[in-house]
Amino acid sequence: MMFFAPQFRRFFALLCLALAMAVGVSADTIYLKSGRKVTASHVVQENGQVSYETAAGRTSFSASIVDHVVRDDSSDGIPSDRAANVTLAPPSAPVTTPSAAVRGGSIDTSLLARLESEASANPTPTAVARVVAAESAAAQFEISVGDYDRAMDHYNTGLRFDSASVDLLLAAAYLHLRKSEYTAAADLLERARRDHSDSAEVAKLSGWAYYGLNRVGDAVTQWKHAMEIKPDEDTRRALEKAERDAREESEYREGETVHFRLKYNGTAAPELARDVLKTLESEYDEISTALNYVPPEPIGVILYTNQAFMDITQAPNWSGALNDGRIRVPVEGLSSMNAELARVLKHELTHSFVGQKTGGRCPVWLQEGLAQFMEGKRSRTNAATLIRAQEQHMELSLSSYETSWLNLPKDDALKAYAWSLAVVETIVTVNGMDDMGRILDHLAAGSSAEDALHAVLRENYSDVLQSTAQFLRSAYR
Ligand SMILES: [Zn+2]
Known part of the structure; x- marks a missing residue:
């Protein structure tokens, strides 16, 4: 048939x-004086600030807490396959009030506790606003170092004091969306719509949450509303895609x-x-x-x-x-x-x-390698070709397979799939599936792909390719 x-x-x-997949694969590293290390993309130093991209949008440190920045210009971190995804920019202008809660590359937890107890004892608008600003700053700091769970705790604490804060609701919803937690995001956004039915940001993110929940009709309604209030290119593309789906699926x-x-x-x-x-x-x-x-x-x-x-x-x-x-x-x-x-x-x-496990941060080669491995494919038929290519030092770098393969010619795509499978097969067979899970955890926390491999396997990309060739020789020759 x-x-x-x-x-x-x-x-x-x-x-x-x-x-x-494949968001944020570039590998600039910001070394803080406190000893913490932040893997970042699009690092810009100006006006006494060091700013960079995170899962929740651009964030910045005072340059005074930064020791130095190591740049890797080999990739730009922008996946070329964005158009096919619902990937919207983070809400603009979340709480931007500077807060003393983050200083010197760490969170002042005693200050947070003091602000919270003051606002609990006497919830004046000023006291509540201070808590909201401090919790937002703390959350943004945690996002910048890849700890989304702690970031969410800070947003939730802020929301306990001001349950209607649209900035907090948007920021928390965005974080849920990045983690594919669409129901939680939709709940927060429903709350935001009660007082802010005319906010383009709220409508935009609501559309994303509904699209994730497979409520395509509701997604179309929200994105249309967002376009009426304040049109932008991301939303237009997302709406067009949802409308195509809705027509076909009716x-x-x-x-x-x-x-x-x-x-x-x-x-x-x-x-x-x-x-x-x-x-x-x-x-x-x-x-x-x-x-x-x-x-x-x-x-x-x-x-x-x-x-x-x-x-x-x-x-x-x-x-x-x-x-x-x-x-x-x-x-x-x-x-x-x-x-x-x-x-x-x-x-x-x-x-x-x-x-979903990596929050869209898995490089394409690892995605395709794992998918092929899980469906039951192994490298037997390709082993000889791959070993020969490696022995002849044919140009190959896993970093060139991190972002979209959409534009690869068929033969190159075949090669990319074969190497991806071989590398994953090697890691799972030699190190075990638990190590693979740990690599994905590092990616989820914002590491670049090569850093994630190194953190778990103690190997860089070229070591990994050598191990792979060695594995193929012993397993299949
Ligand atoms: Zn695939």
Whole structure:
């Protein structure tokens, strides 16, 4: 039975696209006088401040607490595949009041405690505003050093004192969105809309939360509203994408299980939809155990006809399935589960886990390597070619595989997939899946990919490639 369009069927066995990833892969390092080290991108030093990009937007230190900055200009940290994602800029102007709560590269916890007890004893507007400013500053500091859980604690403390603060609600919601915690984000944004129904920022982030919850119609409503108030390019792109989805899916049927929300074309067989959900549920447990992670929300899955898949996703024609936060699979002509589709689903589901666990910070080579490994692929057939390439010192650097592969010619894409699988296979076999989980944890905390590898394996990129070649020789030659 013909399952994929012939022109890309033969590549399908190997290729897919994982789009929800690769944010912040550059590797500038800011060394603070306190001894802490911050991995950052787009570091700018001016006017006595050192500023840089974080998951929650631009943040800055006073230059007086910075010892020195080491720059790595080899990558710019901007993924070229942003267009396919819902990646909106952080809310502008969160609480910017300077606060003495962060000084010398650390948080003054005794000051925070004092402000909190003053505001508890006598909650005047001034006392409350001081707590909000201090907790916001502390949260931004924690974000800047990659500790999002502590950052969220600070936002929550601030919200206990001022539950209607739109700046706090937006900042906390944004952090939840970056962690794929869409329900929590939607709750905060609903609160923000009560007093700020005319805020473009609130509408923008609300659209993102609903899109993440697979409530595409609500996402369209919010993004349209945001565009009416204050149009911008990010929102326009997100709205266009959501409207394409909404048009295509209006005639779709739905199915759901504990962990999945499935939509499929009305002409597709309901038995296939049931099979897909059953297969995904069984794969879910296996991947969850391997990666030691449970996604916070149900995962959206869409089954398409082949033409609709190409139209909606606008994917290059060598790609067979796609994951841009939702799992999108073309299944034309298929009426029941087969081994190939089960493998595709597992591959795409792995992308969802890895993307969410790392907050979208996993480099493409690691995403694709893990997805191939989890679907059951191994390097046997490619081993000889890879070993020869490594022995002949053919130009290869994992750093060139960190960002989007969308523009790679087919042959280069094949090479990239093969190396990615080989590296992941080596790490999992030699070091174990637990180490792989730790690498993902480092990425989630904001490390660059090479730093994350080094922190866990004590190897840089070129060491890792050598270990990989060595593993391939011993395993397959
Ligand atoms: Zn993939």
